[in-house]
Amino acid sequence: MRDLTIGNLAKQSGVSAETLRYYERRGLITPSQRTASGYRLYQTDASQRLRFIRRAQALGFSLDEISELLSLSDDPNQSAAAVKQLTRTKIQDIDLRIRDLERMKQGLAALETHCPGHGSTRDCPILGALNRDDD
Template sequence: MKIGELAQRAGVGIDTVRYYERRGLLPLPMRQLSGYRRFEAKDIARLQFVRRAKTLGFTLEEIRELLALSSRRGGDMAGVKATTTQKLADLESKIVELTRIRNGLRMLLNSCPGHGAVECCPILNALGGDENMSGSQSSDKPSDTSGNAARECCSAARTCQDTAPAPALSGLDPICGMQVDPQTTPYRTAQAGVDHFFCSAGCLQTFVATAAR
């Protein structure tokens, strides 16, 4: 069969077939007397193997290794299992990382009131702050971000809240311990069904980064 029929039957584009040939995933076909390349049924099976492996997350390099292992008739399947085991471990690690990122984004969305001055936006303040939103910290920074540092961020952020009334009897900011009025502060988030309120974007940012670890 010609390359067009091969591509159609395998469910890929002609350019994809040529690309796989260049990457060594598909052997170079024999040429007919007319000059056209001639593909066989085994080439369809090979392309389908590549497609299925890609949907499972294997890279082209890993697929090439699997194809090489599959061509060794009588060989041991230990290599195939080892490659698949490593791929599963990589995917599980990515799932953990993506889940943590999703939770961090969810907390940021919950913290944003969706109205007010943009300089008070907790999402922008968290992204532009010193805290690493991935949950990791550099070795030259202390792990304790409470105390004076947290109180300084509170003082700097009060310019965004100077029109708000004095806080009534309310809860406490879990980072710096200052009283917060839940009805007026724009800095809030929910975790495990519990609402938390903060006096500034800096305290909210510290809380979100800590909870994401």
């Protein structure tokens, strides 16, 4: 059970074989070897690498950023400071997006409470607000 074909790794990790090939093109994961006929063979640590990718994605990192994290992780001579910086930047990104969304939500909620929810769109305050002449 040391070497997995792409299909078996796919089953084991819950990532499709196509996605594995895609990750390989993106430089995220490489099979440890190929058979004489060209089949990819992965070792079990491939699963761990995929778990790393999945977790980092869940934390909001893009594949490019994950690629960077993996490079840092693969080389113990790299500094933990770089990882911390990447994490901080990501937290700031997320904060910004949350603030944007909060603003949108406030705007929508204000409109929503003023809309009677019946009658012609001619009298709809939501459309009215979007159509205002000022600004």
